[in-house]
Amino acid sequence: MEKDKKNNFDEAAFQLFKELEKENKRIKDFLIDNYRGLPADPQIEEEAHEYFINNSVFFSAMAAQNASSLITEFLYERLPSKSILDNYALNSKAGRAIRARLIAVEDELHRVIDDYCTKGEVLIGNLGSGPGRDVIDVFSNYYQNSSNVKAVNIDKDVIALKRGKRMASIKKVDHLINFVQGSFLKYVPEKKFDIIILVGILCTLQSEVCISILKTIKGFLNKNGCLIASNVTNKMQEEDPFACYIMDWVANWRFVYKSEEELKKIFEQAGYQWKRGFTDSYGFHLIGVGTPMP
Ligand SMILES: C[S@@+](CC[C@H](N)C(=O)[O-])C[C@H]1O[C@@H](n2cnc3c(N)ncnc32)[C@H](O)[C@@H]1O
Numbered sequence: 001m002e003k004d005k006k007n008n009f010d011e012a013a014f015q016l017f018k019e020l021e022k023e024n025k026r027i028k029d030f031l032i033d034n035y036r037g038l039p040a041d042p043q044i045e046e047e048a049h050e051y052f053i054n055n056s057v058f059f060s061a062m063a064a065q066n067a068s069s070l071i072t073e074f075l076y077e078r079l080p081s082k083s084i085l086d087n088y089a090l091n092s093k094a095g096r097a098i099r100a101r102l103i104a105v106e107d108e109l110h111r112v113i114d115d116y117c118t119k120g121e122v123l124i125g126n127l128g129s130g131p132g133r134d135v136i137d138v139f140s141n142y143y144q145n146s147s148n149v150k151a152v153n154i155d156k157d158v159i160a161l162k163r164g165k166r167m168a169s170i171k172k173v174d175h176l177i178n179f180v181q182g183s184f185l186k187y188v189p190e191k192k193f194d195i196i197i198l199v200g201i202l203c204t205l206q207s208e209v210c211i212s213i214l215k216t217i218k219g220f221l222n223k224n225g226c227l228i229a230s231n232v233t234n235k236m237q238e239e240d241p242f243a244c245y246i247m248d249w250v251a252n253w254r255f256v257y258k259s260e261e262e263l264k265k266i267f268e269q270a271g272y273q274w275k276r277g278f279t280d281s282y283g284f285h286l287i288g289v290g291t292p293m294p
Pocket residue numbers: 067068069072073127128129130131132133154155156157160182183184185198199200201
Protein backbone atom coordinates (compact mmCIF):
# COMPACT_ATOMS: atom_id res chain seq x y z
CA MET A 1 0.00 0.00 0.00
CA GLU A 2 2.73 2.47 1.09
CA LYS A 3 4.79 1.41 -1.94
CA ASP A 4 1.83 2.15 -4.25
CA LYS A 5 1.27 5.53 -2.70
CA LYS A 6 4.94 6.41 -3.16
CA ASN A 7 4.71 5.60 -6.88
CA ASN A 8 1.56 7.59 -7.36
CA PHE A 9 2.87 10.54 -9.45
CA ASP A 10 0.49 12.60 -11.53
CA GLU A 11 1.16 13.70 -15.14
CA ALA A 12 2.49 17.07 -13.94
CA ALA A 13 5.10 15.36 -11.75
CA PHE A 14 6.25 13.17 -14.66
CA GLN A 15 6.56 16.30 -16.82
CA LEU A 16 8.57 18.02 -14.08
CA PHE A 17 10.95 15.06 -13.82
CA LYS A 18 11.39 15.07 -17.61
CA GLU A 19 12.28 18.77 -17.63
CA LEU A 20 14.54 18.46 -14.58
CA GLU A 21 16.34 15.53 -16.17
CA LYS A 22 17.51 17.98 -18.86
CA GLU A 23 18.06 20.97 -16.59
CA ASN A 24 19.42 19.53 -13.35
CA LYS A 25 19.39 15.77 -12.93
CA ARG A 26 20.86 15.96 -9.42
CA ILE A 27 17.80 17.86 -8.24
CA LYS A 28 15.43 15.45 -9.94
CA ASP A 29 17.15 12.47 -8.31
CA PHE A 30 17.18 14.22 -4.94
CA LEU A 31 13.43 14.96 -5.12
CA ILE A 32 12.47 11.40 -5.96
CA ASP A 33 14.79 9.90 -3.33
CA ASN A 34 13.74 12.37 -0.65
CA TYR A 35 10.07 11.82 -1.45
CA ARG A 36 10.65 8.10 -1.05
CA GLY A 37 12.17 8.73 2.38
CA LEU A 38 15.84 8.10 1.56
CA PRO A 39 18.40 10.10 3.56
CA ALA A 40 19.42 13.38 1.94
CA ASP A 41 22.88 14.86 1.45
CA PRO A 42 22.55 18.39 2.98
CA GLN A 43 24.52 19.92 0.12
CA ILE A 44 22.22 18.52 -2.56
CA GLU A 45 19.15 19.34 -0.50
CA GLU A 46 20.30 22.95 -0.12
CA GLU A 47 21.03 23.14 -3.85
CA ALA A 48 17.52 21.84 -4.58
CA HIS A 49 15.89 24.27 -2.14
CA GLU A 50 17.81 27.19 -3.59
CA TYR A 51 16.76 26.06 -7.08
CA PHE A 52 13.08 26.05 -6.07
CA ILE A 53 13.32 29.49 -4.46
CA ASN A 54 15.26 31.06 -7.31
CA ASN A 55 13.33 29.56 -10.21
CA SER A 56 9.73 29.74 -9.14
CA VAL A 57 7.46 32.62 -8.22
CA PHE A 58 5.06 30.10 -6.74
CA PHE A 59 7.49 28.20 -4.54
CA SER A 60 9.41 31.29 -3.38
CA ALA A 61 6.12 32.86 -2.28
CA MET A 62 5.14 29.62 -0.56
CA ALA A 63 8.48 29.34 1.26
CA ALA A 64 8.19 32.95 2.46
CA GLN A 65 4.66 32.47 3.84
CA ASN A 66 2.94 29.20 3.17
CA ALA A 67 -0.74 30.17 3.46
CA SER A 68 -0.46 33.51 1.68
CA SER A 69 -3.15 34.35 -0.86
CA LEU A 70 -0.30 34.87 -3.37
CA ILE A 71 -0.35 31.08 -3.70
CA THR A 72 -4.09 30.74 -4.20
CA GLU A 73 -4.28 33.74 -6.53
CA PHE A 74 -1.47 32.30 -8.66
CA LEU A 75 -3.44 29.06 -9.04
CA TYR A 76 -6.71 30.90 -9.72
CA GLU A 77 -5.23 33.10 -12.44
CA ARG A 78 -3.27 30.37 -14.28
CA LEU A 79 -1.11 32.89 -16.14
CA PRO A 80 1.42 31.32 -18.52
CA SER A 81 4.88 30.84 -17.03
CA LYS A 82 8.29 29.88 -18.41
CA SER A 83 9.25 28.18 -15.14
CA ILE A 84 9.04 24.39 -15.09
CA LEU A 85 8.36 24.58 -11.36
CA ASP A 86 5.52 27.08 -11.72
CA ASN A 87 4.06 24.95 -14.47
CA TYR A 88 4.26 21.94 -12.20
CA ALA A 89 2.32 23.87 -9.52
CA LEU A 90 -0.31 24.99 -12.04
CA ASN A 91 -0.78 21.56 -13.59
CA SER A 92 -0.54 19.30 -10.57
CA LYS A 93 -3.83 17.79 -9.44
CA ALA A 94 -3.53 19.57 -6.08
CA GLY A 95 -2.92 22.90 -7.85
CA ARG A 96 -5.87 22.43 -10.20
CA ALA A 97 -8.08 21.43 -7.31
CA ILE A 98 -7.55 24.84 -5.68
CA ARG A 99 -9.10 26.51 -8.72
CA ALA A 100 -11.84 23.88 -8.74
CA ARG A 101 -12.54 24.80 -5.09
CA LEU A 102 -12.97 28.46 -6.07
CA ILE A 103 -15.52 27.45 -8.71
CA ALA A 104 -17.42 25.20 -6.28
CA VAL A 105 -17.48 27.90 -3.57
CA GLU A 106 -18.68 30.54 -6.05
CA ASP A 107 -21.53 28.27 -7.25
CA GLU A 108 -22.63 27.60 -3.70
CA LEU A 109 -22.30 31.23 -2.65
CA HIS A 110 -24.53 32.32 -5.52
CA ARG A 111 -27.18 29.75 -4.52
CA VAL A 112 -27.07 30.72 -0.84
CA ILE A 113 -27.19 34.47 -1.58
CA ASP A 114 -30.25 33.94 -3.80
CA ASP A 115 -31.89 32.06 -0.95
CA TYR A 116 -31.24 34.88 1.53
CA CYS A 117 -32.15 37.61 -0.98
CA THR A 118 -35.78 36.51 -0.84
CA LYS A 119 -35.75 37.55 2.84
CA GLY A 120 -34.25 41.03 2.26
CA GLU A 121 -30.74 42.44 2.54
CA VAL A 122 -27.79 40.06 2.63
CA LEU A 123 -24.46 40.78 4.32
CA ILE A 124 -21.53 38.45 3.71
CA GLY A 125 -18.42 38.17 5.86
CA ASN A 126 -15.48 36.77 3.92
CA LEU A 127 -13.02 35.84 6.68
CA GLY A 128 -9.38 35.41 5.69
CA SER A 129 -10.58 36.59 2.30
CA GLY A 130 -7.26 37.29 0.63
CA PRO A 131 -8.36 39.73 -2.10
CA GLY A 132 -11.84 38.15 -1.91
CA ARG A 133 -11.96 36.93 -5.48
CA ASP A 134 -14.88 34.55 -4.73
CA VAL A 135 -17.15 37.37 -3.55
CA ILE A 136 -15.93 39.73 -6.29
CA ASP A 137 -16.65 37.16 -9.03
CA VAL A 138 -20.11 36.28 -7.71
CA PHE A 139 -21.06 39.94 -7.21
CA SER A 140 -19.85 40.91 -10.67
CA ASN A 141 -21.61 37.95 -12.32
CA TYR A 142 -24.96 38.26 -10.56
CA TYR A 143 -25.41 41.24 -8.24
CA GLN A 144 -23.67 44.21 -9.85
CA ASN A 145 -26.87 46.22 -9.97
CA SER A 146 -28.28 45.02 -6.70
CA SER A 147 -28.26 47.20 -3.61
CA ASN A 148 -29.41 44.31 -1.37
CA VAL A 149 -26.18 42.36 -1.30
CA LYS A 150 -23.02 43.59 0.45
CA ALA A 151 -19.82 42.02 1.74
CA VAL A 152 -16.94 42.66 4.09
CA ASN A 153 -13.63 41.08 3.08
CA ILE A 154 -11.41 40.74 6.15
CA ASP A 155 -7.75 39.79 6.01
CA LYS A 156 -4.62 40.57 7.97
CA ASP A 157 -2.67 40.95 4.72
CA VAL A 158 -2.93 44.56 3.57
CA ILE A 159 -1.44 43.82 0.14
CA ALA A 160 -4.08 41.16 -0.53
CA LEU A 161 -6.80 43.67 0.39
CA LYS A 162 -5.31 46.33 -1.88
CA ARG A 163 -5.39 43.78 -4.69
CA GLY A 164 -8.99 42.98 -3.81
CA LYS A 165 -9.95 46.67 -3.98
CA ARG A 166 -8.41 46.89 -7.45
CA MET A 167 -10.16 43.70 -8.61
CA ALA A 168 -13.50 44.92 -7.26
CA SER A 169 -13.06 48.28 -8.96
CA ILE A 170 -12.14 46.64 -12.30
CA LYS A 171 -15.23 44.44 -12.05
CA LYS A 172 -17.36 47.40 -10.96
CA VAL A 173 -18.51 45.96 -7.65
CA ASP A 174 -16.35 48.08 -5.31
CA HIS A 175 -19.45 49.93 -4.05
CA LEU A 176 -20.73 46.62 -2.63
CA ILE A 177 -17.63 45.52 -0.70
CA ASN A 178 -15.77 46.83 2.34
CA PHE A 179 -12.20 45.76 2.93
CA VAL A 180 -11.06 45.47 6.52
CA GLN A 181 -7.51 44.82 7.60
CA GLY A 182 -6.88 42.79 10.76
CA SER A 183 -7.42 39.42 12.36
CA PHE A 184 -10.97 38.22 11.81
CA LEU A 185 -10.78 36.63 15.24
CA LYS A 186 -10.73 40.11 16.76
CA TYR A 187 -13.35 41.57 14.43
CA VAL A 188 -16.14 43.54 16.04
CA PRO A 189 -18.99 43.57 13.53
CA GLU A 190 -21.17 46.65 13.22
CA LYS A 191 -23.86 44.40 11.82
CA LYS A 192 -24.07 40.61 12.00
CA PHE A 193 -23.44 38.62 8.83
CA ASP A 194 -26.05 36.50 7.04
CA ILE A 195 -23.37 34.41 5.37
CA ILE A 196 -19.79 33.74 6.47
CA ILE A 197 -17.21 32.26 4.09
CA LEU A 198 -14.13 30.64 5.58
CA VAL A 199 -12.08 29.14 2.78
CA GLY A 200 -8.44 28.05 3.00
CA ILE A 201 -8.20 28.71 6.74
CA LEU A 202 -8.96 25.48 8.62
CA CYS A 203 -6.86 23.09 6.49
CA THR A 204 -3.69 23.11 8.63
CA LEU A 205 -5.45 23.28 11.98
CA GLN A 206 -6.27 20.52 14.46
CA SER A 207 -9.97 19.95 15.16
CA GLU A 208 -9.89 21.66 18.60
CA VAL A 209 -8.51 24.86 17.04
CA CYS A 210 -11.12 24.72 14.26
CA ILE A 211 -13.87 24.35 16.88
CA SER A 212 -12.59 27.35 18.78
CA ILE A 213 -12.47 29.48 15.57
CA LEU A 214 -15.99 28.44 14.54
CA LYS A 215 -17.26 29.25 18.05
CA THR A 216 -15.73 32.74 17.86
CA ILE A 217 -17.18 33.54 14.46
CA LYS A 218 -20.59 32.23 15.46
CA GLY A 219 -20.84 35.50 17.38
CA PHE A 220 -20.66 37.40 14.05
CA LEU A 221 -23.47 35.42 12.42
CA ASN A 222 -27.19 36.09 12.46
CA LYS A 223 -29.19 33.38 14.17
CA ASN A 224 -30.53 32.19 10.81
CA GLY A 225 -27.18 32.75 9.15
CA CYS A 226 -25.09 30.37 7.10
CA LEU A 227 -21.47 29.30 7.49
CA ILE A 228 -19.57 28.00 4.44
CA ALA A 229 -16.20 26.55 5.51
CA SER A 230 -13.65 24.42 3.65
CA ASN A 231 -11.00 21.86 4.54
CA VAL A 232 -8.70 19.57 2.55
CA THR A 233 -9.72 15.91 2.37
CA ASN A 234 -7.63 12.78 2.51
CA LYS A 235 -8.18 12.34 -1.24
CA MET A 236 -5.56 15.03 -1.89
CA GLN A 237 -2.95 13.01 -0.04
CA GLU A 238 -4.05 9.76 -1.69
CA GLU A 239 -4.19 11.06 -5.25
CA ASP A 240 -1.42 13.64 -5.25
CA PRO A 241 1.02 12.61 -2.52
CA PHE A 242 3.97 14.15 -4.40
CA ALA A 243 2.41 17.65 -4.31
CA CYS A 244 1.77 17.18 -0.57
CA TYR A 245 5.41 16.16 -0.11
CA ILE A 246 6.64 19.22 -2.08
CA MET A 247 4.52 21.63 0.01
CA ASP A 248 5.91 20.11 3.19
CA TRP A 249 9.49 20.10 1.93
CA VAL A 250 9.49 23.65 0.50
CA ALA A 251 7.43 25.39 3.14
CA ASN A 252 6.74 23.03 6.04
CA TRP A 253 3.11 23.24 4.93
CA ARG A 254 1.29 20.27 6.41
CA PHE A 255 -2.44 19.73 6.24
CA VAL A 256 -4.80 18.15 8.71
CA TYR A 257 -6.96 16.25 6.22
CA LYS A 258 -10.53 15.89 7.44
CA SER A 259 -13.35 13.61 6.40
CA GLU A 260 -16.96 14.77 6.10
CA GLU A 261 -17.65 13.10 9.44
CA GLU A 262 -14.80 15.03 11.07
CA LEU A 263 -15.79 18.40 9.59
CA LYS A 264 -19.43 17.78 10.56
CA LYS A 265 -18.32 17.03 14.12
CA ILE A 266 -16.31 20.27 14.20
CA PHE A 267 -19.38 22.22 13.08
CA GLU A 268 -21.60 20.50 15.66
CA GLN A 269 -19.16 20.89 18.55
CA ALA A 270 -18.83 24.59 17.71
CA GLY A 271 -22.62 25.00 17.88
CA TYR A 272 -23.70 24.73 14.23
CA GLN A 273 -26.24 22.48 12.64
CA TRP A 274 -24.61 20.68 9.71
CA LYS A 275 -26.73 21.26 6.59
CA ARG A 276 -24.65 19.66 3.86
CA GLY A 277 -21.18 19.12 2.50
CA PHE A 278 -19.94 19.32 -1.08
CA THR A 279 -16.53 19.03 -2.74
CA ASP A 280 -14.58 20.58 -5.59
CA SER A 281 -14.58 18.52 -8.80
CA TYR A 282 -11.41 16.66 -7.68
CA GLY A 283 -12.85 15.83 -4.27
CA PHE A 284 -9.71 17.35 -2.67
CA HIS A 285 -11.63 19.97 -0.66
CA LEU A 286 -14.74 19.45 1.37
CA ILE A 287 -16.91 22.50 1.93
CA GLY A 288 -19.34 22.34 4.81
CA VAL A 289 -22.51 24.41 5.10
CA GLY A 290 -24.08 24.98 8.48
CA THR A 291 -26.33 27.23 10.46
CA PRO A 292 -25.95 28.34 14.10
CA MET A 293 -27.81 26.29 16.70
CA PRO A 294 -29.65 28.35 19.31
C1 LIG B 1 -4.89 30.49 1.65
S1 LIG B 1 -5.44 32.14 1.72
C2 LIG B 1 -7.12 31.94 1.21
C3 LIG B 1 -7.74 33.22 0.75
C4 LIG B 1 -9.21 33.11 0.30
N1 LIG B 1 -10.08 32.78 1.40
C5 LIG B 1 -9.40 32.15 -0.82
O1 LIG B 1 -10.17 31.20 -0.66
O2 LIG B 1 -8.83 32.36 -1.89
C6 LIG B 1 -5.61 32.39 3.48
C7 LIG B 1 -5.80 33.85 3.84
O3 LIG B 1 -6.24 33.91 5.20
C8 LIG B 1 -5.63 35.02 5.82
N2 LIG B 1 -5.73 34.79 7.28
C9 LIG B 1 -5.37 33.68 7.97
N3 LIG B 1 -5.68 33.83 9.27
C10 LIG B 1 -6.26 35.05 9.41
C11 LIG B 1 -6.80 35.78 10.51
N4 LIG B 1 -6.81 35.27 11.75
N5 LIG B 1 -7.32 37.01 10.27
C12 LIG B 1 -7.32 37.54 9.03
N6 LIG B 1 -6.80 36.90 7.95
C13 LIG B 1 -6.28 35.68 8.13
C14 LIG B 1 -4.25 35.08 5.23
O4 LIG B 1 -3.67 36.35 5.36
C15 LIG B 1 -4.54 34.69 3.77
O5 LIG B 1 -4.81 35.84 2.98
